[in-house]
Amino acid sequence: MNAPLSAAAAAALAASEASLEALEHEAIAILWETFGAFERPALLCSFGKDSLVLLHLARKAAQPGRLPLPVLHVDTGHNFPEVIAFRDDLVHTFGLDLRVALVEESIQRGTVRLAHADESRNRHQSVTLLEAVARHRFDALLGGARRDEEKARAKERVFSHRDRFGQWQPRLQRPEFWDLWNTRHGTGEHFRVFPLSNWTELDIWRYIEREGIALPPIYYAHRRAVVERNGRLVPITPFTPPAAGERVLERSVRFRTVGDATCTCPVESTASTAGEIVAETLTATVSERGATRMDDQASETAMERRKREGYF
Amino acid sequence: MQAVNTPSLPDAEGPSAPLTFITCGSVDDGKSTLIGRLLYDSRALMADQLAGLASSAFAGTATDGFDLSRATDGLEAEREQGITIDVAWRYFATPRRKFVIADTPGHAQYTRNMVTGASHAQAAVLLVDVTKLDLDAPEVILLEQTRRHAALVRLLGLPHVLVAINKMDAVNFDRAVFERVRDAFAVLAGVLGLPDWLALPVSALTGDGVTCQSEHMTWFDGPTLLQALESLAGGEISAAPVSDVRAEAPAWLPVQWSLRDSDIDGARWYCGRLTEGTLRVGEPIRALPTGSGAPTATVVALRVAGHPSAQAQAGDAVAVRLDQPLDIARGDWLTTAAAAQLGQRLDATLAWLDAAALVPGRPVLLRHGTRWVMACVERVTARLDLAQAAWSVDHQPIAANDIAAVHIEAAEPLPLGTSVRHARGRFLLIDPHTHATLAAGVVGQPFGDTLASAERVRREWAG
Numbered sequence: 048m049n050a051p052l053s054a055a056a057a058a059a060l061a062a063s064e065a066s067l068e069a070l071e072h073e074a075i076a077i078l079w080e081t082f083g084a085f086e087r088p089a090l091l092c093s094f095g096k097d098s099l100v101l102l103h104l105a106r107k108a109a110q111p112g113r114l115p116l117p118v119l120h121v122d123t124g125h126n127f128p129e130v131i132a133f134r135d136d137l138v139h140t141f142g143l144d145l146r147v148a149l150v151e152e153s154i155q156r157g158t159v160r161l162a163h164a165d166e167s168r169n170r171h172q173s174v175t176l177l178e179a180v181a182r183h184r185f186d187a188l189l190g191g192a193r194r195d196e197e198k199a200r201a202k203e204r205v206f207s208h209r210d211r212f213g214q215w216q217p218r219l220q221r222p223e224f225w226d227l228w229n230t231r232h233g234t235g236e237h238f239r240v241f242p243l244s245n246w247t248e249l250d251i252w253r254y255i256e257r258e259g260i261a262l263p264p265i266y267y268a269h270r271r272a273v274v275e276r277n278g279r280l281v282p283i284t285p286f287t288p289p290a291a292g293e294r295v296l297e298r299s300v301r302f303r304t305v306g307d308a309t310c311t312c313p314v315e316s317t318a319s320t321a322g323e324i325v326a327e328t329l330t331a332t333v334s335e336r337g338a339t340r341m342d343d344q345a346s347e348t349a350m351e352r353r354k355r356e357g358y359f
Numbered sequence: 360m361q362a363v364n365t366p367s368l369p370d371a372e373g374p375s376a377p378l379t380f381i382t383c384g385s386v387d388d389g390k391s392t393l394i395g396r397l398l399y400d401s402r403a404l405m406a407d408q409l410a411g412l413a414s415s416a417f418a419g420t421a422t423d424g425f426d427l428s429r430a431t432d433g434l435e436a437e438r439e440q441g442i443t444i445d446v447a448w449r450y451f452a453t454p455r456r457k458f459v460i461a462d463t464p465g466h467a468q469y470t471r472n473m474v475t476g477a478s479h480a481q482a483a484v485l486l487v488d489v490t491k492l493d494l495d496a497p498e499v500i501l502l503e504q505t506r507r508h509a510a511l512v513r514l515l516g517l518p519h520v521l522v523a524i525n526k527m528d529a530v531n532f533d534r535a536v537f538e539r540v541r542d543a544f545a546v547l548a549g550v551l552g553l554p555d556w557l558a559l560p561v562s563a564l565t566g567d568g569v570t571c572q573s574e575h576m577t578w579f580d581g582p583t584l585l586q587a588l589e590s591l592a593g594g595e596i597s598a599a600p601v602s603d604v605r606a607e608a609p610a611w612l613p614v615q616w617s618l619r620d621s622d623i624d625g626a627r628w629y630c631g632r633l634t635e636g637t638l639r640v641g642e643p644i645r646a647l648p649t650g651s652g653a654p655t656a657t658v659v660a661l662r663v664a665g666h667p668s669a670q671a672q673a674g675d676a677v678a679v680r681l682d683q684p685l686d687i688a689r690g691d692w693l694t695t696a697a698a699a700q701l702g703q704r705l706d707a708t709l710a711w712l713d714a715a716a717l718v719p720g721r722p723v724l725l726r727h728g729t730r731w732v733m734a735c736v737e738r739v740t741a742r743l744d745l746a747q748a749a750w751s752v753d754h755q756p757i758a759a760n761d762i763a764a765v766h767i768e769a770a771e772p773l774p775l776g777t778s779v780r781h782a783r784g785r786f787l788l789i790d791p792h793t794h795a796t797l798a799a800g801v802v803g804q805p806f807g808d809t810l811a812s813a814e815r816v817r818r819e820w821a822g
């Protein structure tokens with residue numbers, strides 16, 4: 048059900064509307080630059096909303112031809128089954144060239160060592176990702192990260208250089224003037240490219256609504272077993288069972304972000320369409336990752352440290 | 360008189376096009392606090408983000424228990440040192456307009472990051488800290504970083520400058536202080552040729568003059584900073600400011616990529632972002648620099664952001680199909696211009712940003728549009744002396760963060776624009792071995808009058 052928007056929310060919506068066209072043109076130009084300037088680019092996709100918006104834009108940019116690059120999914124093995132089912136459908140429908148990099152294989156190889164069997168594999172994705180970059184010799188990875196998500200991401204370039212060890216060096220970022228991107232790099236180095244850098248959560252949902260982009264169903268309101276933990280709703284999954292003494296509740300929820308199942312929380316909501324989510328986003332009082340991510344809460348520098356290690 | 364110069368004002372009603380602006384100025388002039396204030400007062404900080412500002416160990420400039428200066432410090436090193444190292448990008452909206460803020464560092468050492476932010480912006484908020492100036496001197500002397508940032512804003516061709524004369528609370532909101540600092544800036548603006556600027560008295564810490572009219576400065580009847588930002592002409596695109604959007608201007612398109620049509624055998628589409636003019640189906644077109652003769656093909660179809668369209672305008676991501684196959688590749692320009700000058704030698708102005716000094720004669724890579732060519736800075740004609748705000752021909756090396764007038768020779772002819780206001784008037788210099796970005800370059804010399812007057816001064820001294 049749609050509550051009428053306040054005057055301020057309606058104005059914010061109109062202001063977002065005015066920028067959506069320009070954001071789309073900017074993103075497509077960044078995609079073309081990646082297609083044109085690199086030899087072996089790939090599109091990094093978690094099959095969450097931001098990477099699906101990016102995939103939609105990449106397919107638009109390739110019109111009336113074929114998507115000129117593979118899609119890389121780093122799979123922690125701790126997934127929401129709805130997302131994997133959605134992925135497999137989409138690969139079939141769009142005829143995507145999907146490459147899956149499994150954290151499980153890194154564990155088998157011994158390059159990822161878990162502290163204990165139940166440890167979150169979120170941070171370990173960086174190792175698996177960099178192994179995939181080396182194996183496929185990718186020289187550019189497109190990603191759906193946005194600057195408004197998180198304070199370390201707010202510092203990112205659009206074309207962000209990674210050294211031979213896949214590291215981000217935040218103090219030594221190359222300057223980035225106009226749209227004259229410096230995509231030059233040495234052997235074994237690569238770039239992370241972020242066409243959605245200047246998009247906000249509101250822009251993403253407005254665009255999903257406008258373009259009718261399909262998402263995994265868990266982005267919309269559904270009933271789910273959760274426990275309340277540190278002010279957040281933690282979903283009950285095979286990887287995240289309730290702790291002793293915790294009461295399992297069933298709530299109407301949706302996911303604002305979808306990542307590794309061990310560190311992603313839903314929010315209470317009855318929004319069942321992109322339009323209703325736009326309305327909720329306009330009145331949200333907690334940031335997207337603040338409401339939903341356990342991995343960012345560990346310390347003020349959690350994201351920066353992960354990014355330095357090669358995280359997306 | 361509050362304003363020396365009034366920016367182009369507003370269409371009054373409805374939301375305006377988005378505006379990207381930078382905050383710049385010297386170290387500790389209050390840039391980050393100002394942004395924190397704008398975000399806080401426009402309710403753009405969410406509950407969890409505010410909690411982060413309250414819980415942090417450092418508490419210098421607190422408002423309602425929150426340290427607003429830390430809202431944009433995203434890196435561990437920035438928090439440790441209490442400084443801004445790299446640009447932080449923030450997004451907020453008021454009922455009038457959506458804003459993108461680039462909070463840029465004040466330290467000279469990180470000028471490259473200030474230029475990064477400025478090259479994407481349509482307006483600059485230049486902060487001046489009144490407590491750092493000698494107000495008893497016969498003439499108020501602005502800090503060197505204030506001068507450098509003003510010069511860079513001019514070099515990059517930002518259309519609007521708002522001079523936020525900050526920390527007015529520390530001088531009892533004294534009108535005379537504001538006017539003395541404003542008048543000092545007016546002299547600098549005149550020398551640099553800043554076209555459109557407005558001075559505003561503010562206190563980022565207390566909020567006076569930022570988002571609400573100050574009851575301590577009733578002598579000032581100009582807009583608040585936020586009102587001024589809401590009313591600036593904008594409408595250009597954040598990542599690639601284009602200036603010549605007039606429909607009748609010839610179209611210029613740097614080819615980024617080309618693709619093979621899945622349905623039409625042998626058909627190719629050339630893709631890029633239109634930087635100038637309007638492109639229509641049916642128009643004759645030619646490719647530069649390779650096909651510098653007469654028009655050689657006709658546009659038979661266009662796609663704008665993936666959708667078939669009869670025309671495209673500046674700023675659009677456009678794919679072009681021609682009636683005949685031409686030898687066109689990434690690096691070429693497509694244009695409808697009847698006559699275009701190709702140039703291999705250019706007079707240009709550089710913001711030199713590499714840690715090592717410029718070595719004339721050393722080969723470098725030059726990026727113009729989507730083309731990379733070898734080039735060399737043949738000679739330095741002058742260095743901008745920031746202390747004097749005048750060109751200097753003292754033959755000192757061009758060091759990091761200097762602005763220099765140079766002469767460049769490129770290995771191939773390029774369709775050069777005449778100023779920074781065209782995409783064809785901008786270029787990069789890159790180290791061919793380390794791939795480090797050395798300089799941002801602008802064709803021509805935006806401080807024309809300054810150079811002339813500096814030479815005149817020298818002649819007078821010599822005479």
